[in-house]
Structures are given as C-alpha cells and as structure tokens.
Amino acid sequence: MKIVTFTTLFPNQVRPSHGIFVETRLRHLVASGAVSSRVVAPVPWFPFRHQRFGRYGDFARVPATENRHGLDVVHPRYPVVPKVGMNLAPAMLAQGARGALARLIDEGHDFDLIDAHYFYPDGVAAVQLGRYFNKPVVITARGSDISLIPRHPVPRRLIQWAAANAAHVITVCDALKTELGVLGADPARITPLRNGVDLEHFRPADREPIRARLALEGFTLLSVGHLVPLKGHDLVVGALPLLPDATLMIAGDGPERPRLESLARELGVEQRVRFLGVVSQPELADYYNAADVLVLASSREGWANVLLEAMACGTPVVASRVWGTPEVVASDAAGILMEERSARGVADGVRLLRAGGIDRAATRRYAEGFSWEATTDGQLRLFSRIMQR
Structure with missing residues (x-):
C-alpha cells in the first residue's frame, strides 16, 4: 500500500522535535513492511533566513527535501496571511502542496491514500486535495485541533465538513472521539488509536x-x-x-x-x-x-x-x-x-x-502495555478496509 503522510506537524533539520510523535507513528507503520510512505510536510513561506526573525526565519531555513530515518520528506511552501490567515489557511495549504503531490505521482508513487495529521488546517486541506486527486483521506485528530480550534466559527464549519468527507477519522484518545461526536461527526466513522511509546529508548537506567x-x-x-x-x-x-x-x-x-x-x-x-x-x-x-x-x-x-x-x-x-x-x-x-x-x-x-x-x-x-504494535495493527486494518471499499 502506498500512502502520502500529509501534515505541518513533522520534524525537520531546523526543528528536529517538531511533531516527532507523527514521525514515530509513521516509522512503526512503515516498519511493518505493508506500507510505503512519502511525507509532504508543508512549511509557511518566508523570505528571510536570519535567526533574528525567530520562528519565521526557522521556516525559511527548512530544506525543500530531506530524508529522515529512511523516509523521504518534501517541504512545499504555502503563504500565511497575518490576522485573517486562520480562515484561509486550509485553502492556502492545499494550493501550496498540490504540486508536490502531483510530482509524487509523476515519480511513480501513485499513492492509494492520504494519511493526514491534525484536523485544522491540515485535515481540511487534505480532504480538498483528496477530492482533487480522487484519493481517500484519513485524518488523525490530536488535541487542540478539536478541543480548541472549533471555538472559531469558520474553522468549526470546515472541520465539520472535513469530518463528513474524510474516508475515516482517527483520534488519539476516546475523549476526542466524544468531542467530534458533539461536533456532528459520525461515531461509526471514528476510531481511537492511542499513541505508543518507544520502550527500547525510554527504559529504566542506573x-x-x-x-x-x-x-x-x-x-x-x-x-x-x-x-x-x-x-x-x-x-x-x-x-x-x-x-x-x-x-x-x-x-x-x-x-x-x-x-x-x-x-x-x-x-x-x-x-x-x-x-x-x-x-x-x-x-x-x-x-x-x-x-x-x-x-x-x-x-x-x-x-x-x-x-x-x-x-x-x-x-x-x-x-x-x-x-x-x-x-x-x-x-x-x-x-x-x-x-x-x-x-x-x-x-x-x-x-x-x-x-x-x-x-x-x-x-x-x-x-509496557503501551507499545506501538496495537496502533500499527489498527492502522493497517483500517487502511485495508478503505482500500477494499
């Protein structure tokens, strides 16, 4: 199965811990041997690379492409408009990433599914891209994308639209599934798959x-x-x-x-x-x-x-x-x-x-009851059902 992992929450050379939980889950999924993935991790466009511009300067220093732990990652740019940008972000994000996804297809990675992380703006943009490329989309809700952002009227409507038009939704805990139900999402199309922990790296020492x-x-x-x-x-x-x-x-x-x-x-x-x-x-x-x-x-x-x-x-x-x-x-x-x-x-x-x-x-x-194995198995079952459907 070929997938595209689509998210702004992904580590890079400049911010190696940013969204590391997304990378970790993906590495375990790819290690199963049943899935190959390319990562499209857009970053905001900014013209100046100097550190005095803070995080915007960091965005400018992120390379266009990189390889992390065997995963090929591309970082297309998208515009961020101050103050009004929150409502426009999904459309800007989708527009900025469309060419990157088209190039993946041209290069032989004609993906079966878009695996999106964080509902807003990432998940909304992913559903827009899924409609453009005629590919199913699975969105993972991770926290403030559901607990906080829906307080804003326009993002709330777009989150509801994305939940209704995604092939399926994953949440990292039961509480987020409950909240998505309050927002009107169909509980039958939501599966909680908790994060695991790397028990080899994080272990007792002297x-x-x-x-x-x-x-x-x-x-x-x-x-x-x-x-x-x-x-x-x-x-x-x-x-x-x-x-x-x-x-x-x-x-x-x-x-x-x-x-x-x-x-x-x-x-x-x-x-x-x-x-x-x-x-x-x-x-x-x-x-x-x-x-x-x-x-x-x-x-x-x-x-x-x-x-x-x-x-x-x-x-x-x-x-x-x-x-x-x-x-x-x-x-x-x-x-x-x-x-x-x-x-x-x-x-x-x-x-x-x-x-x-x-x-x-x-x-x-x-x-030790929280290894990544159950999460990986759950993803594989879910993605296979979507492909069969």
Missing part, C-alpha cells in the same frame, strides 16, 4: 550516575513541554513553596520563560528551579530517569506522550485531569491525577504519590 552527572540532590520534579501558558509550568513552580524539600527541572523553551523565571524569584524558589532549555529526544530519557516524579499540569492535552515516556523510564506522574490524560494515567502504578488544576493541586498530588510509595518497577510494567 539513576545514581545520571543524577551525579546532572548534579541533582534530593527529591526532584520534572516538567516537560513548550513554555506556553497551556502547559501549566507556572503551577509547578507555584507548588514549590508547598514542597520545601523538592527541586524542579523544566525541559523546554518558549515565550513564557521570562515570566516563569520572575515567578520563581517572587516565590523565593529560584535556587530550586533549573531551566534546561530544549532537550533532545535522546537526552530526555536521562532526565526522566533522574527525576522522582514527572508533573504535567496542562490545561488541555490530546494524548500526552511525555507521560508514557516518563513511565517507561520508571518515573510516575502527577497530571491534570484533562481530555485524554485520564486514559493514560489509569492505574496507581502510573501516578496521580490532580484533584484540582492549581499549584496546590500539584503539591497535593506529589505528596499523595510520595505517601503511597513510589514503585518504579511497577510504573515500568504499566508502560
């Missing part, structure tokens, strides 16, 4: 040498994610005065960093907070192993991969009770769901977890 190398002492919390408000890093920093013996590592970068540093100073805990900046996937396993608890205080999550990555390293979690997270943290061995999403809720969750005793071996055993 913690003491790692902690010594990282100069860690005492009880250590870890918070991972882009430094933006929805990730709730401020709540974890705010919990430190209530956890006087705990230190905190924050992995990630983003616009919230100055505010978080200021908050730590205001609370008098700046000596107990370490900002790690961007941490690569290979390095993350060490930080998960070094930590005693991972805290994820997000206001929304589809399926938070960091939870499973930490658990696979034997590190239990304290997490907010939002969207798909209760489906991930579904056992005492996994960790604790906060009673309230607040600094006190974080502190109470950490104290409750410590009081019950931390069994890192049990946490690892729990994570």
